[in-house]
Amino acid sequence: MAVKSYIDAIREAMDLALEKDKDVLIFGEDVGENGGVFRATDGLQAKHGEDRVFNTPLAESGIGGLAIGLTTQNYRPIMEIQFFGFLFEVMDSIAGQMARNRFRFNNTRNFPIVVRSPYGGGTKTPEMHADNLEGIVAQVPGIRVVMPANPADAKGLLLSSIESNDPVVFLENLHLYRSVKGEVPEGYYTTPLDTAAIVREGKDLSIISYGGGVPVAVKAADELAKQDIEAEVLDLRTVSPLDIEAIGQTIQKTGRVVVVQEAQRMAGIGANVMAEISERFILSLKAPIGRVAAPDSVYPFGQAENDWMIKADDIVAKALEVVNYD
Amino acid sequence: MADITVNNETILDFTKQLKAQNDMFPVLSILNNNGDIVDEEALKRADLSDDDLINIMKRMLLSRQLNIRSTKLAKQGRFGFFAPTAGQEASQMASSYAFNHDDWLMPGYRDIPQIVAKGWPIWKAILWSRGHALGNEFTTEEGEPVNSWMPQIIIGAQYVEATGIALGLKKRQKDAVAYAYTGEGGSSQGDFYEAINFAGAYKANAVFFVQNNGYAISTPRALQTAAPHLAAKGWAAGVPSVVVDGNDPLAVYLVAKEARAWAVSGNGPVLIETLTNRLEAHSTAGDDPLRYRKQEDIDAWWKKEPLIRMRQFMTEKSIWDEDKENAYISEVNTLIDEQIKIADKVDKQKISNFIKNTLEVPGYAMKEQIAKFESEGK
Ligand SMILES: Cc1ncc(C[n+]2csc(CCOP(=O)(O)OP(=O)(O)O)c2C)c(N)n1
Ligand SMILES: [Mg+2]
Numbered sequence: 234m235a236v237k238s239y240i241d242a243i244r245e246a247m248d249l250a251l252e253k254d255k256d257v258l259i260f261g262e263d264v265g266e267n268g269g270v271f272r273a274t275d276g277l278q279a280k281h282g283e284d285r286v287f288n289t290p291l292a293e294s295g296i297g298g299l300a301i302g303l304t305t306q307n308y309r310p311i312m313e314i315q316f317f318g319f320l321f322e323v324m325d326s327i328a329g330q331m332a333r334n335r336f337r338f339n340n341t342r343n344f345p346i347v348v349r350s351p352y353g354g355g356t357k358t359p360e361m362h363a364d365n366l367e368g369i370v371a372q373v374p375g376i377r378v379v380m381p382a383n384p385a386d387a388k389g390l391l392l393s394s395i396e397s398n399d400p401v402v403f404l405e406n407l408h409l410y411r412s413v414k415g416e417v418p419e420g421y422y423t424t425p426l427d428t429a430a431i432v433r434e435g436k437d438l439s440i441i442s443y444g445g446g447v448p449v450a451v452k453a454a455d456e457l458a459k460q461d462i463e464a465e466v467l468d469l470r471t472v473s474p475l476d477i478e479a480i481g482q483t484i485q486k487t488g489r490v491v492v493v494q495e496a497q498r499m500a501g502i503g504a505n506v507m508a509e510i511s512e513r514f515i516l517s518l519k520a521p522i523g524r525v526a527a528p529d530s531v532y533p534f535g536q537a538e539n540d541w542m543i544k545a546d547d548i549v550a551k552a553l554e555v556v557n558y559d
Numbered sequence: 560m561a562d563i564t565v566n567n568e569t570i571l572d573f574t575k576q577l578k579a580q581n582d583m584f585p586v587l588s589i590l591n592n593n594g595d596i597v598d599e600e601a602l603k604r605a606d607l608s609d610d611d612l613i614n615i616m617k618r619m620l621l622s623r624q625l626n627i628r629s630t631k632l633a634k635q636g637r638f639g640f641f642a643p644t645a646g647q648e649a650s651q652m653a654s655s656y657a658f659n660h661d662d663w664l665m666p667g668y669r670d671i672p673q674i675v676a677k678g679w680p681i682w683k684a685i686l687w688s689r690g691h692a693l694g695n696e697f698t699t700e701e702g703e704p705v706n707s708w709m710p711q712i713i714i715g716a717q718y719v720e721a722t723g724i725a726l727g728l729k730k731r732q733k734d735a736v737a738y739a740y741t742g743e744g745g746s747s748q749g750d751f752y753e754a755i756n757f758a759g760a761y762k763a764n765a766v767f768f769v770q771n772n773g774y775a776i777s778t779p780r781a782l783q784t785a786a787p788h789l790a791a792k793g794w795a796a797g798v799p800s801v802v803v804d805g806n807d808p809l810a811v812y813l814v815a816k817e818a819r820a821w822a823v824s825g826n827g828p829v830l831i832e833t834l835t836n837r838l839e840a841h842s843t844a845g846d847d848p849l850r851y852r853k854q855e856d857i858d859a860w861w862k863k864e865p866l867i868r869m870r871q872f873m874t875e876k877s878i879w880d881e882d883k884e885n886a887y888i889s890e891v892n893t894l895i896d897e898q899i900k901i902a903d904k905v906d907k908q909k910i911s912n913f914i915k916n917t918l919e920v921p922g923y924a925m926k927e928q929i930a931k932f933e934s935e936g937k
Contacts, residue, residue, distance in 0.1 A: 266851050267777030290783045291714060291744035291775050319713065322748070358844070359640040359668065360690075361712045498924060528928040530914040535639045535690015537908035540937045 234416040239409045242384035242417045243273055243349075246391035247311060249421045251281045254309060257395060259286045261296055261313025261349075270315060271351060271410055293319050297326020300346045301334070309345045309395060317352035317404060318361030320369065331400040332375030343398035347391070353445040353495055354542050355408040360534045363407065365494070365527075367444070368501015370402050371473035377401045377426055378473040382447035384415040386470060389424025397426060406445040413448060426471050429479035435463035438489035438556050440548065441480065441506055443469035446493045453548035462556055472502045477509050484514045489555045491523035493548055498526035520558035523551040581787040583794075586834060587814060588804035592863050594871025598810075605813040609878045615656050615808050616869055616879060617887055619648035622672035623866060624891045625681070626839075629671075629688075632899070633843035639688035642669040646806070646838035649865035650770045651740070652676060653808035654833065657815035658738055658766075663728070664707040665721040665739035667714070669770075673740070674707045681898035682905075691908045692916060715741060715748030718767065722754045722828075725763035729825065736764040736822045738815075743832075744775025746789045752796070755830055759796040762827035766818045767793075769830065770805065772837040773860075777851035793830035805833025806865040809872075836860040910937050 237245070250257045259274060265288040268275030278286040289296050293314055300310035314323055327348060334344045354363035371378045379394055379401055381387040387405070394401035432447060433454050442450040447468045454464040467483050469475065484490055490510060494503040507522050525547045533541045562569045569575060589601045596602055607615070626645050632638035644651060647669070655664065655673040666674055671684050678699040687694025687709070697705040711717035721739035728735050745751055746769050758765040769789045773780050786792060793800030799821070803814045811833055818829035838860055840846040848857065873879035911932040914925055921929060 262775070263777045265777075268850075270776065270846075288778050288782055290747035291778065292747045292749060294749055295747070322713070357639065359712055498928075528910060528914050528932070529922070529925050530910070530917045533690060533908065533910065533913045535688075535908075537690065537910055537913060540910045540932075541913070 234418055236414050237384050237417040238411050238414050239381075239384045239387050239406070240271060240273055240411060242388040243391055243405060244275060244277070245417070246388040246395075247274065247277060248280070250311070250392060250395045251277065251285060253421060254395075256307055256309045257285070257311065258303065258308050259311045259313070260289050260299065262289060262291055262315045264288060264313050269313060271407075273349070273405070274313070293322035294326055297323040297330070297348075300348075301326060301331050301344065304342075304344050304346060311347045311349060311395060314348060314350040316358075316362045317350040317366055318364045320350070320366050323348070327370060327376065327400070327402065328373040332373045335375060335399065344400050345395075345398050346400040347394045348400065348402045349405065350402070351405045351407045351410070353406045353408055354532060354538050355445075357535060357538065358407070363532050363534060363538070365496035365500065367404055367472055368496055371502055371505070375399070376473070377471060378404065379426060379471050380404045380406070380444035381470060382406070382409070382432075382444055382468050383413060384417045386424055386430070386468075388417055389422050390426065390470060392421060393423040393426050396423060401426070404444060408445055409448070424470075427474065427476060429467055429469045429471070429476040431465060431483070432468045433464070433466040435465035436487060437463045438491065438552055439465045439467055439483040439487045440491050440493055440552065441467045441469065441483070442493035443472050443502065445495045446543065449543055449545050450493050450548060452545040453552065456545060456549045457552055462552065464552060469502075469506070475506065475509065477513065480506065480509060481514050484510060485517045488517055488519035489558075490518070491525060491548060491551050491555055493525045493543065495543055496527060497529050498524070499529045520555045523555040525551050580791060584788040584790050584800070584802040586802050586804055587810050588807045589809040589813065590807045590868045590872055592868055594868040594875065596872070601813055602809060605809055605816070607809065607812065609876070611656075612873055612876075613878060615653050615812065616873060618652040618656060618676050619808065619866055619869065620884065620887055621675070621891050622648045622652050624888060624895065625672060625675065628892070628895050630839070630843055637899070638685060638843070639690055640668070641688055641843045642841065643837070643839035643843070644669060644672055646836050646860060646864050647770060647772060648672075649808040649811050649869075650768070650772075650805040650833040650835045653811040653865075654768055654815040654831070655738070657812055657819055659735065660706070661733065661735040662706060662819070663721070663724045663735065663737040665717040665724070665737060666707060666710045667717060667740050667742065667745065668710045668712055669742070670710060670740045674705065674710070677707055678703070678705045679707065681895060682901040685899065685902040686905060689902075691905065692912060693905060714745045715750030717741065718745070718754035719750045719757070721765055721767070722758040722763055725758055725765035725822075725828065726761050728764045729761070734823060736766055736819055738766040738768065738819070740768045740770060742775060743769055743771040743773075743780050743783055743789055744778065745769070746792060747783045752792065755793060755798050755828060756796040758828040759798045762825060764822045764825070765828040766815065766822050767828060767830045769832045770835055771832050772835050774837055774841070774852070776841045776846065779851075788832060790830055790832040798828050798830050800830040800832070802832045802834065805835030806863050806868070808865055808869050836863070838864065
């Protein structure tokens, strides 16, 4: 298997999808000749033609509407929102329209749309370019929200998302684009959209995270191992719907859990995971659930972001609290 | 097939109609690329004294110098995000010269020079670019308010906000307007139409600039719209609209001045398209223009940039020369050096302060977070 970066794996998935299925289209701001501002679509227009990979005018709501309409002609659109901070411009397309269309057509039509978008901090972007807004979309019934944490998953999950007959918001971690490399299987393969993955086994506690939080959780688990604490790290991979079974299995195994997210504490996924655990598995718990999340402020773009973002040390401290509780 | 006509106008000849749209907006200019006057009448109407001309020249030079220094500092990691302005000095600095202290500026991320010209100290601009909250204070060195908002990152949003300000100014019967800037890419946003449409409907005190600089990151102007002129979009909203040579400081100033006078008198908004060009990268964050445009095209636009023609025109009038220019540039550079020093001395942004900036009265969890960061000195 070849070792590839996260962004190369994403590009490869799109290349394979364009090759395999002539109904797949890619569009968005600057995705054509320029290959997207991060080069996620680099070379795809040259290879597959301007008919299938093309730039749009600058309007996210228009991009969303285009994707929805194109499905009536049996296209499978992959639309790019240049930064997920601009979710709000396309929120009506996503939440008000594509998510509701299966209902609006009484389950007689499919809406196979992938909304690709980079999110997450740590790369010194300007305002609105680093926000973790997954909690907002994960509250909308009718869409899947997928957040891979490594290159192999990024490729397999993106191919599954493209095959999905429901709209998928596929979120790509900006920091991981080039900072993480990993073995990526050759050729076309899919990774299921409804299963979490254990990325590190352990018996003493579970750390549950997703997306950009996963490498930080793994780093914390490495630290904990030095203190003879074996942490299991569960990568949710798909944050809506949640793989509650996998959450239950790890809780039943360890009885102790820390939930980790890059987003603000008040914002979404972690709270939902904790609620599911409390509701279903509380009797398996030996300690209160721990949580590590960012503070409840706007994202502090620029010079303060490293202080603001979650750190492995925070997870270690919280894990020790949970492990030492009796 | 017979033409269908109403009042002698053909209605169903769409080809003819497209041509008519194309011819609807002649481009206003006063100075050509060489600095020759091409419209004496317009020049008279601009009514610029020698002092005004010198002021406009200085504002444009300040902007150019700020651009040179900011791009350099950004490359060294000492400036945060910066969107280069070279080539757009007339479009930005001659337009904003037509507005008053009480008018409200609504800038996009590329419009830092206009805010600086309105009295925002350069050190605050540097802090803004670094994501320091002190950079979000719009006051002069003396603490007087600067009527500007933070450079808007959300493309188009400043337009709708400007309409709100403009209606407020009208309701309060203020002798002031709101003036907003976006790019030709921004003119594709729904917010753009909503803003000019609302302002038109309320006859609000607004002047809208679309700086058509040829590109939205890599996307060329031709891809944004089939409209032959972006100004045509104003017609749909019943808003007077003008296309001006955006590299001609005198013509830009004239249109801006007339638009302001119209808007402040309660007649409603005006939309101005400035035809200009972005001579450098989209931003300092890794854009390479040669991936999507040709060097020859960039070189050709460098020959048409505004400083050349303004310098020529003023030198011929004997109110400007190389010595004056060099003296002013070194004055500006000294100022920028001082301002960088001030910015560098400011304490690092504290997260506890950031959280305090979220709600007037923080909630329970926020109070815990503030206390935790404060205990760590962060
Ligand atoms: C709502 C929104 N979508 C996308 C972006 C990302 N983006 C930043 S600048 C830019 C191009 C803007 O082009 P234009 O309006 O022509 O202004 P210019 O940069 O040329 O001054 C894009 C797409 C953004 N900032 N806001
Ligand atoms: Mg532009």
